[in-house]
Amino acid sequence: MSAQKTQEQLLAEIKELKTQLEKANDTIEAIKTGRGLSVNQEHFMLLANHIPQIAWTNLLSGKFNFFNERWYEYTGLSFDATIEESWDNIIHPDDLAATREEFNRCIKIGEMFEIENRYKRNDGVYRWHLNRSVPLRDENNELLFWVGTATDIDDQRRSIEKKDEFIGIASHELKTPLTSLKAYLQLISNYKKEVVPGQVKTFIVKAESSIVKLQNLVNDLLDVSKIHAGKLDFSQxxxxxxxxxxxxxxxxxxxxxxxxxxxxxxxxxxxxxxxxxxxxxxxxxxxxxxxxxxxxxxxxxxxxxxxxxxxxxxxxxxxxxxxxxxxxxxxxxxxxxxxxxxxxxxxxxxxxxxxxxxxxxxxxxxxxxxxxxxxxxxxxxxxx
The missing domain is CATH 3.30.565.10 (Histidine kinase-like ATPase, C-terminal domain)
Incomplete structure (x- = not known):
């Protein structure tokens, strides 16, 4: 009787273990395919599909397994077409190598991924986006998967570029009269035909000091303009x-x-x-x-x-x-x-x-x- 009871208990434990394994397999499959979602996953999808940013998730290997509706609206691609095209025809060719390198680096070390790049819209126009992807971990600090967003910053970048262009033009325009003004002050300071009053010389020294400060500010503005134009080059x-x-x-x-x-x-x-x-x-x-x-x-x-x-x-x-x-x-x-x-x-x-x-x-x-x-x-x- 005791042996029979032990056998029944063993069968029950095996049955329970089988059930738990099936649930685990279902969960793994849901994570891999994005199907068979749990309530929490459904909530996540609901939220992801109602934010203005593009959103995605990817597995530990870096493989993408979910994109929100914004992605499909922006690219005009299906999920399969997205995976098939990979990044080759979606990210601007000039941004592709840097994006791949940074993404793979972050996947490897488990750090937040952040980069600005251009995504091709469904009409063929490229727009700048700020990409951020964070690794999600469990209570044991084990990495589960990644959640990322891409925010359209094209208008902001264009506004900044216009400001930088103005700064560059204004700085160049200011530099010439400042140089002339400094030269005239030096001529006054070195004037020999008549004695320049001491008070005037004091004013000249203060004016020259102010011009130097202004020239330094102009030079800084020019440097910033060069940085954003990618022209801050110098020999080494x-x-x-x-x-x-x-x-x-x-x-x-x-x-x-x-x-x-x-x-x-x-x-x-x-x-x-x-x-x-x-x-x-x-x-x-x-x-x-x-x-x-x-x-x-x-x-x-x-x-x-x-x-x-x-x-x-x-x-x-x-x-x-x-x-x-x-x-x-x-x-x-x-x-x-x-x-x-x-x-x-x-x-x-x-x-x-x-x-x-x-x-x-x-x-x-x-x-x-x-x-x-x-x-x-x-x-x-x-x-x-």
Whole structure:
């Protein structure tokens, strides 16, 4: 009797196990094919089909298994046609390689995928979209699948391009009269036929200082215009990092006599770069360090070798940056709000610096704490 009961229990357990396996297989099949949806999946589809963005899901392998109605309306393709065409005839040829590379990289390491590219509409017109895809994980942090969206940003990009075009034209138009104005002031300052009153010379010096500031702003605007036109090109050659930092430290010493510009040269290292542009970056970092350190006068420059890279750092002991400021500090036109008062400038220095360093195949970053100071650093590849 006991043996009979044990056998019945065993059969019941086997039956229950079979049922659970069938449910698991159904769930797996639903995920693979997008059919046999659960209530939660139906809710997801309902939401996905009523948002203005294109939306999709893909499996861990990267294989797409769902597109919302916006996708089919935009492309004019069916699900099978979408899969068959892949990205080859949907994404603009100029954006295809970068999109594939970034997508495969994110799938491999499980990080959020984000890129701007152009999708072909059903009438053959390409429009810019901002793509974001996030990996969804279970309570054990196991990756389940990916959910992505593509937001049409074509109108915004065109608006920005018009603004950039205006900035470029205005900057060029401003540059010529500024150069002439500076030349005339120099002529007045060096006038020998009659004695120029001391008060007039003082006014001339102040006017020249203001012109220099204005020229720097115009140059920044021109650089931003070049960046967005893809024309921020410059020659590069072998150069000494020690000489670069020493030169900038000397300039800073003259410019900011009230500050202690500290630099202890280390081992000599060489890189491939553009001296003028890297000086521009380093002087911008020093200027910022001074600007945001009104009480603490020590500015430390350092240079260390890290593997096959050199790290150039500018450290101050000023007001520091909050977490939210750290997230935005390299954005174009972003300026740090100091006690509800915006610092001078257009907020383009760090943005331009980042682009210059990118062109040197390097990276730029910052470490900071509120009221403890900041360290901005540049990592550049060493010559092999």
């Amino acid at each position: 050659s072998q150069m000494s990092v020690k000489e670069l930092i020493t030169t900038c430290a000397e300039h800073a010493g003259y410019m900011f006599p009230d500050y202690n510009i500290i630099f202890n040269p280390g081992a000599e290292v060489r890189i491939k770069g553009n001296t003028e542009r890297l000086e521009q970056v380093l002087m911008n970092l020093i200027n910022n360090a001074v600007k945001y350190s009104p009480l603490h006068k020590d500015i430390i420059l350092s240079c260390t070798k890290e593997g096959n890279q050199v790290r150039i750092s500018v450290t101050d002991y000023g007001i520091g940056l909050s977490t939210s400021q750290l997230d935005k500090i390299f954005e174009r036109f972003y300026r740090v709000d100091v006690k509800n008062t915006m610092a001078g400038g257009l907020g383009m220095g760090l943005y331009i610096s980042m682009e210059i360093i990118k062109n040197h195949k390097g990276t730029i970053g910052v470490q900071s704490r509120i009221n403890k100071g900041s360290t901005f650093y540049i990592l550049l590849p060493l010559l092999s």
